[in-house]
Amino acid sequence: MEGSGYSPTTGLNEFWYFSYVCFFQKYGYTHLSAGELLRDERKNPDSQYGELIEKYIKEGKIVPVEITISLLKREMDETMAANAQKNKFLIDGFPRNQDNLQGWNKTMDGKADVSFVLFFDCNNEICIERCLERGKSSGRSDDNRESLEKRIQTYLQSTKPIIDLYEEMGKVKKIDASKSVDEVFDEVVQIFDKEG
DSSP states (O other): OEEESOOTTTTOOHHHHHHHHHHHHHTTEEEEEHHHHHHHHHHOTTOSSHHHHHHHHHTTOOOOHHHHHHHHHHHHHHHHHHOTTOOEEEEETOOOSHHHHHHHHHHHTTTOOOOOEEEEEOOHHHHHHHHHHHHHHHOOTTOSHHHHHHHHHHIIIIIHHHHHHHHHTTOEEEEETTSOHHHHHHHHHHHHHHHO
16 A cells, blocks of 8 residues: 655646546556545535544644544445455555554554555645645635645654655655656656556
């Protein structure tokens, strides 16, 4: 199972996002976005977690691990129940902190292995500009400079140490995400051609 800790390639247009998803499917991966699952759950009027998720996202904080893992596990279980051959996942945006990692290890131990981590490395200002551009059409409550700056601080304090931990294990595949969409995509292709 693959995952990335942070995705500063946000702001890619829908065509390129669709291309990335199709690309992962070519290699037999199902793409799961932790953030997308959380945003969908937040919109669900029957969700017991909706308001709590909204509060955390708006403040640029990390949603409690129990909620995120339950959503990921539910989606993985449903995917594999529909097709047992779909047992490879690219999990986007998770784990984001030590608590996420511990919760993942506790819940998924013996059920899933992390083969490698795609790390889209990009400077803060480019990340902010891309998210602000995305915010013009996304309708996301956290696509504003204040929330983004909080998210970057959270990333530096909580997520970067997780990426460093995976790097010590030799599992990080770093991509320079400050490049153009085409160049980033080419780097991803090279990694998947090698790692499959």
